[in-house]
Amino acid sequence: MTREKPCVLIGVTGCIAAYKTCEIVRGLQKAGVRVKVVMTEHATEFVGPTTFRALTHEPVAVGLFDDPSDPIHHISLAQECDVFLIAPCTANVAAKIAHGIADDLLTTTALATKSPLVLAPAMNVGMYEAAATQENFETLRRRGVRFIDAASGYQACGDVGRGRMEEPEAIVSQILTLLDDLFGVKRDLVGERVMVTAGPTVEPIDAVRYISNHSSGKMGYAIAEAACARGAEVTLVSGPVSLAAPEGVTVVPVKTACDMLEAARSAFAESSIAIFSAAVADLRPANPSDRKLKKGSDDASLASILLVENPDILKTLGWEKKPGQVVIGFAAETNDVIENARVKLEKKNADMIVANWVGEGRAFGQDDNQASFVLHEEVIDLPSMSKRDLADRILDQALLIAR
Ligand code: C5P
Numbered sequence: 528m529t530r531e532k533p534c535v536l537i538g539v540t541g542c543i544a545a546y547k548t549c550e551i552v553r554g555l556q557k558a559g560v561r562v563k564v565v566m567t568e569h570a571t572e573f574v575g576p577t578t579f580r581a582l583t584h585e586p587v588a589v590g591l592f593d594d595p596s597d598p599i600h601h602i603s604l605a606q607e608c609d610v611f612l613i614a615p616c617t618a619n620v621a622a623k624i625a626h627g628i629a630d631d632l633l634t635t636t637a638l639a640t641k642s643p644l645v646l647a648p649a650m651n652v653g654m655y656e657a658a659a660t661q662e663n664f665e666t667l668r669r670r671g672v673r674f675i676d677a678a679s680g681y682q683a684c685g686d687v688g689r690g691r692m693e694e695p696e697a698i699v700s701q702i703l704t705l706l707d708d709l710f711g712v713k714r715d716l717v718g719e720r721v722m723v724t725a726g727p728t729v730e731p732i733d734a735v736r737y738i739s740n741h742s743s744g745k746m747g748y749a750i751a752e753a754a755c756a757r758g759a760e761v762t763l764v765s766g767p768v769s770l771a772a773p774e775g776v777t778v779v780p781v782k783t784a785c786d787m788l789e790a791a792r793s794a795f796a797e798s799s800i801a802i803f804s805a806a807v808a809d810l811r812p813a814n815p816s817d818r819k820l821k822k823g824s825d826d827a828s829l830a831s832i833l834l835v836e837n838p839d840i841l842k843t844l845g846w847e848k849k850p851g852q853v854v855i856g857f858a859a860e861t862n863d864v865i866e867n868a869r870v871k872l873e874k875k876n877a878d879m880i881v882a883n884w885v886g887e888g889r890a891f892g893q894d895d896n897q898a899s900f901v902l903h904e905e906v907i908d909l910p911s912m913s914k915r916d917l918a919d920r921i922l923d924q925a926l927l928i929a930r
Pocket of ligand 1: 724784803804805806807808809837838839840841842855856857858859871
């Protein structure tokens with residue numbers, strides 16, 4: 528199941544570092560996070576609400592009564608966000624929150640929210656080191672408020688010392704880690720387009736008969752679902768299977784290998800990662816009949832079906848690979864698994880082959896899978912795990928190859 532985008536509410540308070548908050552907004556958005564902004568009156572002296580409205584495409588409120596359509600705006604903001612980040616957070620606002628003072632929209636929302644509250648302090652070194660500020664921070668920490676500690680360095684006022692807001696990239700990365708922890712999913716495939724082939728192909732003999740195989744499509748569907756959960760745009764080119772289309776994934780249903788090649792080729796052109804997990808029929812009847820062949824009158828045609836080779840989709844597209852594209856194939860074998868996978872890696876110009884044993888109830892149709900990653904430089908043996916976990920391991924490896 529896929530979840531809606533996580534939402535981070537950013538509170539901006541009155542400090543020169545407010546200009547850096549624009550970068551935090553952009554960084555989170557690039558990672559697929561919905562960002563809303565609430566500002567204190569003083570913050571608007573440094574950056575206008577128009578700037579944040581333009582960046583977030585969301586209304587930006589300052590006063591408690593700014594949104595006449597929402598009489599309890601502080602409560603809806605407090606409930607809607609998954610994380611409330613205050614960056615920059617002045618000594619004054621930290622003090623107010625520590626003492627439960629709620630005299631504007633930002634501090635009222637901070638008091639009302641049950642979501643994790645994260646403060647990125649920014650203030651003059653004297654204010655930062657003041658006993659009152661440090662005690663307020665201590666109180667807040669004790670209550671579970673998280674801090675992205677201020678760094679040391681030159682300050683806008685000319686002083687040198689602790690109190691500079693942490694750099695936007697570091698703040699973005701800490702918030703993304705927190706979102707990962709909260710939701711248990713990485714969002715590391717945002718901006719990537721992933722193409723997956725899955726399931727068997729069916730090759731008609733006549734209007735009712737066909738050649739196919741036992742592939743359930745579970746592996747490819749698990750990969751598509753995992754990639755989508757991690758933020759990728761996913762196209763799943765699927766042969767006939769009895770699995771529900773994963774939510775949020777574009778499914779292109781196909782029947783034959785030739786159809787699959789055509790659909791995969793058009794999705795591949797747009798993809799940064801392509802994973803070929805389909806069990807494509809190697810051969811197809813050369814002259815399929817468009818009517819049902821009958822016993823008695825068509826005995827000769829039924830007794831001997833001339834087969835021709837299907838296109839190898841992975842091999843064809845592997846050799847069409849452009850710089851920056853990652854191509855991953857599978858090798859299901861009953862013997863010499865690793866050796867066979869190595870040969871396929873070269874022959875099909877893939878970046879990795881996921882090799883696994885089949886037969887005796889293994890892999891086909893099962894929920895678990897034991898595999899090895901065969902790469903150009905190494906072989907990584909994995910323990911037996913669910914197809915969904917394996918899907919995530921494959922995507923982790925795809926990202927390593929891409930970087
Ligand atoms: O050569 P073999 O069929 O064992 O290779 C398996 C890999 O090649 C899988 O990734 C499979 O999806 C892909 N393949 C393909 N088109 C074919 C045959 C295999 O894409 N006609």
